[in-house]
Amino acid sequence: MLRIVEETVEAITPHVLGCDAFEELPDPDPRASVEFLDRWTAMGIPEFRAVSTLAFLALNVYSFLRTGRLFPRLDPDSQAHLLERLYRAKGMLPYQFLYFLSTPAVNAYYSRIDVQLLLGFDIAALKEESERRLVTRDGGPLPPRDAAAAPSGEVAGR
Amino acid sequence: MIHSRGEITGDLRLTADVVVVGSGAGGATVAKELSQAGRRVVVLEAGRHFTRDDFDLRMDRAFVEMYWDGGQVMSLGRPMFLLPQGKTVGGTTTINSGTCFRMPHNVLKKWHLDLGLWEITEEEMGLYYGAVEEYLFVQKADPEVMGRNALLFLEGAKGMGLSGGILARNAKDCEGYGVCCFGCPSDAKQSANVSYIPDAVKAGCELYTECTVDEIRVRGGRAVGVAGTFAGPGRRSAGPRVEVEAGVVVLAAGTLHTPRMLLAQGLCNSSGQVGRNLTIHPCNGTVAVMDTVVGNPKGIPQATYVDEFADEGVMLEGGTTPPLGIVMGLPYKGRRLAEFMRQYPRFGIFGGMLSEHCSTGRVVPHPRDPSRHLVTYSLKGEDVRKFRFMTELMAEVWFSLGARSIFTPTASYPEMRPSDLSKFKRQKAKASDYVAVSAYHPLGTCRMGSDPEHSVVGHTGETWDVENLFICDGSIVPTSLGVNPQMTIFALSMRNTGFVDDRLEELAGRKPVRNGEERT
Numbered sequence: 001m002l003r004i005v006e007e008t009v010e011a012i013t014p015h016v017l018g019c020d021a022f023e024e025l026p027d028p029d030p031r032a033s034v035e036f037l038d039r040w041t042a043m044g045i046p047e048f049r050a051v052s053t054l055a056f057l058a059l060n061v062y063s064f065l066r067t068g069r070l071f072p073r074l075d076p077d078s079q080a081h082l083l084e085r086l087y088r089a090k091g092m093l094p095y096q097f098l099y100f101l102s103t104p105a106v107n108a109y110y111s112r113i114d115v116q117l118l119l120g121f122d123i124a125a126l127k128e129e130s131e132r133r134l135v136t137r138d139g140g141p142l143p144p145r146d147a148a149a150a151p152s153g154e155v156a157g158r
Numbered sequence: 159m160i161h162s163r164g165e166i167t168g169d170l171r172l173t174a175d176v177v178v179v180g181s182g183a184g185g186a187t188v189a190k191e192l193s194q195a196g197r198r199v200v201v202l203e204a205g206r207h208f209t210r211d212d213f214d215l216r217m218d219r220a221f222v223e224m225y226w227d228g229g230q231v232m233s234l235g236r237p238m239f240l241l242p243q244g245k246t247v248g249g250t251t252t253i254n255s256g257t258c259f260r261m262p263h264n265v266l267k268k269w270h271l272d273l274g275l276w277e278i279t280e281e282e283m284g285l286y287y288g289a290v291e292e293y294l295f296v297q298k299a300d301p302e303v304m305g306r307n308a309l310l311f312l313e314g315a316k317g318m319g320l321s322g323g324i325l326a327r328n329a330k331d332c333e334g335y336g337v338c339c340f341g342c343p344s345d346a347k348q349s350a351n352v353s354y355i356p357d358a359v360k361a362g363c364e365l366y367t368e369c370t371v372d373e374i375r376v377r378g379g380r381a382v383g384v385a386g387t388f389a390g391p392g393r394r395s396a397g398p399r400v401e402v403e404a405g406v407v408v409l410a411a412g413t414l415h416t417p418r419m420l421l422a423q424g425l426c427n428s429s430g431q432v433g434r435n436l437t438i439h440p441c442n443g444t445v446a447v448m449d450t451v452v453g454n455p456k457g458i459p460q461a462t463y464v465d466e467f468a469d470e471g472v473m474l475e476g477g478t479t480p481p482l483g484i485v486m487g488l489p490y491k492g493r494r495l496a497e498f499m500r501q502y503p504r505f506g507i508f509g510g511m512l513s514e515h516c517s518t519g520r521v522v523p524h525p526r527d528p529s530r531h532l533v534t535y536s537l538k539g540e541d542v543r544k545f546r547f548m549t550e551l552m553a554e555v556w557f558s559l560g561a562r563s564i565f566t567p568t569a570s571y572p573e574m575r576p577s578d579l580s581k582f583k584r585q586k587a588k589a590s591d592y593v594a595v596s597a598y599h600p601l602g603t604c605r606m607g608s609d610p611e612h613s614v615v616g617h618t619g620e621t622w623d624v625e626n627l628f629i630c631d632g633s634i635v636p637t638s639l640g641v642n643p644q645m646t647i648f649a650l651s652m653r654n655t656g657f658v659d660d661r662l663e664e665l666a667g668r669k670p671v672r673n674g675e676e677r678t
Contacts, residue, residue: 018493025496036218043228045530080492087491095489095569095593102491110482110499111218119481119502121455123215126335130343134210135331137295137353 001038005056007072009034012059013105014076015083024118028109036111037104055100062086160207160247160359163368163397166388170400172364174200175662177384177404179371179419182249183644184631185410186350186358187651188658193361195659200402201358201365202386204411205246208351213341217482220340224253231414233519235536236589239440239597242339243414247367248351250412251644254598255338255460256327256347257475258296259641260287260649273636274608277617278653286649294328294348296645303334305457308477310448311508312462314559315474322464325475328644329458336455336478369400372529374407374423374627381407381627405665406626406658410651413600413632417521418531420604420614426621431614435605436519437638438535438597439511440545443476444552445484446506446561447498454505455480464555468640471514471541472548475642479507487594488565489572506556510548511598513640515541521603535597537589546587553579567594599643604633619654626661630654 010030019025041049063071063082071079086098109115113123176192178185181203193199208224221229224246231241244250261283269275290296301309301324315322332346345352359365371386383404388397409416417433420426457478464474481502490498519535537545549566556564557576564574568591571582607613610622613636619628630651632643639646660670 016491016495018491018496021493022496022500025500039222040228043222044230045227048227048230048232083492090569095572098491099594103486106485106495107218107482110485111216116481119499120453121336121480126337126456127215127343130210130215130333130335133331133333133344135344135346137330137348 001034002053002057004060004070004072005053006034008056008059009037009104011072011079012083012101013108015080016102016105017109019109026112026114026118028105030105032108033104036108040104040107052100052103055097058097059101160355160365160367162207163388166366166398166400169398170366172200172400172402174198174364174402174404176200176406176408176658177202177402178408178410179384180204180249180410180412180415180631181247181350181355181365182244182410182412182631183251183350183647184651185408186248186251186354187648188408188410188630188655189358189363189365190354190361191652191655192659193358193363197659197662199358199363200404201363202369202371202384202400202402203247203365203367204370204415205244205367207247207365207367208252208341210341210343210345210352213337213343215335215337215340215343217337217340217480220253224341226414231533233438233533233535233597235519235534237537237592237595239438239535239595241414241438241533241597241600243412243600246351247355247365248349251349252341252351253339254349254642254644255458255477256329256349257460257642258291258294258326258328258645259639261639261646262641265637265639268637273606273613275606275617275636276608282653283649286652287645290645290648290652294353294648295330296326296328298324298326299329299458299461300332300334303332303458304461305334305336305455305478306453307457307505307507308461310452310506310559311474311476311555312464314555315464315466318555318558320464320466320555322462322466322474325461325463327458327460332458334457336457336459336480338459366400368397370529371411371419372422374409374419374425376425376624376627380625383407406628406661408658409627409629410631413603414521414531414533416629416631416633417603418523421521421523421531422528426604426614426623426627428623429611429613431605431612433521433603434518435602435636436521436533436535436600437515437602438519439513439599439638440515440517440537440541440595440597441509441511442545442549442567442592442595443487443507443509444549444556445488445565446556446559447501447563448504448506448559448561451503452506454478454502454507464551467547467551468513471512471544471640472510472551473513473641474508474510474548474552476508476510487567506559506561508552508555510552512537512541512545512548514638515544517541518602542589543587545589545592550579550583553582567592569593599632599639601632601635601638601643604629605636606634607636618657619650620657620661626665628654628658
């Protein structure tokens with residue numbers, strides 16, 4: 001992965017996620033976004049990797065044309081301001097562009113077990129329960145259901 | 159026995175009665191039926207083998223490990239559709255929602271009248287469907303475990319006077335962990351990896367994983383085997399080679415990969431139909447913010463349906479999705495995204511599919527890489543209007559249930575409030591307005607028919623052009639079914655297995671065994 005793409009992914013992560021505004025949401029890990037992008041694009045079709053790279057390069061071109069500096073070199077407020085302009089743009093092209101820019105951060109963050117737990121998806125409890133309630137094709141009674149896997153309530157801290 | 163890549167240390171030369179390429183609904187059925195009939199069966203599967211211990215409920219890992227191209231298969235056209243396809247033992251049955259439908263009566267009638275497939279009768283298919291349903295424990299989803307979300311939407315739809323109900327599924331003692339699409343962690347879902355494949359292996363079938371077939375061997379107009387390559391130690395490196403000599407070759411690599419293999423070798427295409435006639439079910443979904451906790455994702459991913467407009471090609475089916483499945487399609491970024499996702503426990507989630515349509519697509523070889531293909535598909539004409547109608551319909555149901563706003567996969571109204579609905583309905587429907595949509599159930603790219611000039615295989619599944627080469631997967635299903643297709647693929651494959659068996663008898667110089675007779 002190009003160094004500038006890595007830096008841009010890291011720089012854009014907190015802006016895309018907006019978690020700092022909410023105390024109960026864990027801090028994002030920009031490095032995890034880079035690792036996700038690397039893993040994800042390596043598994044996929046080469047064109048996807050190319051488009052994804054182009055999207056991050058295009059953000060830097062846009063940043064340079066508007067501010068004279070590459071996106072990672074801007075201070076956080078200027079980065080946020082630049083992205084706000086993109087968020088406000090309507091139509092399919094900006095939507096797809098933002099999709100590629102935000103995919104690494106969003107995927108890396110919302111696939112975290114602690115974040116999903118906060119939203120009511122208790123992966124560990126469900127996995128544990130499923131291990132105790134294994135189904136076989138030739139029957140046999142299953143152990144009782146576990147209250148831990150019942151639907152969760154509102155997000156903690158709200 | 160299931161052989162993993164790690165066990166293969168050098169090139170392999172195998173012989174079998176039948177070699178099956180792919181282990182999804184089609185290939186697994188053939189493998190099980192023929193193995194149990196005493197045939198020597200070798201199955202070559204491109205994906206890896208996972209068990210319930212491996213299924214950790216994580217969508218991100220499942221996409222990378224069990225989906226073709228990390229879940230990034232896209233169709234080219236307007237709009238672009240994500241086409242998730244399973245690449246693992248069990249194929250897409252391992253990562254689908256388990257919804258089960260028989261082929262509607264009118265579809266088979268169309269096959270008779272338009273395609274001359276009179277040999278496939280409703281009575282006969284009924285027997286196969288019945289056998290598959292019994293074997294896979296097909297039953298209606300249990301309302302106790304399906305989750306509030308699915309029932310809520312159904313209540314709303316019924317409150318508006320729309321018809322609908324509870325979906326049948328191939329699941330036994332399902333507890334609604336909400337993660338069918340990432341591998342069932344309790345083995346409740348009776349996908350091919352926990353049903354057909356284990357029974358095939360018990361009966362002597364040899365299944366090799368992480369093996370990509372790159373050659374169908376044909377001699378004197380007859381298929382005589384296949385050759386392929388095991389995955390290498392690196393992600394893109396090649397491992398040992400495998401050659402399988404067999405009396406019959408069965409292609410069951412799925413609607414996208416079976417035509418790709420044929421096109422790469424220029425096989426079976428005297429009709430020019432290989433790769434054409436692709437039908438998919440274009441889908442779009444809605445996320446509603448409700449006032450009360452809905453309880454996602456615990457529940458069944460697809461548990462209820464609304465079929466009021468099924469005759470017009472609009473079918474709503476839905477249930478629940480984990481947070482990651484929602485967040486990827488949201489229009490928001492930054493603080494608004496976080497603010498919105500905090501409301502996840504109150505999300506109502508439902509989807510719809512364009513079940514009958516006039517649009518078709520195509521699978522074409524990749525211009526630079528013969529091991530890959532491209533999929534083209536665009537929504538055309540009336541389908542665009544119907545696609546938008548699905549969004550309108552879901553919006554009406556959610557608003558009738560008191561949703562304050564809903565999120566749609568459109569660029570024009572990513573967030574829609576009740577007051578926006580009439581404006582949305584008035585605006586011109588455009589395919590390009592849809593931005594985060596997916597499609598499922600690809601069919602038809604090696605279509606079955608009675609006329610060799612217009613089809614790739616006959617009603618037996620054998621290709622017109624190459625003897626002893628059969629196709630048993632969704633690619634032979636000649637039209638959209640209007641419903642989820644896995645049951646039809648299982649049933650048709652079971653039917654075609656009989657013809658494969660007959661051919662093996664003929665190759666052995668014996669008269670094919672008929673119903674009620676015993677093989678001598």
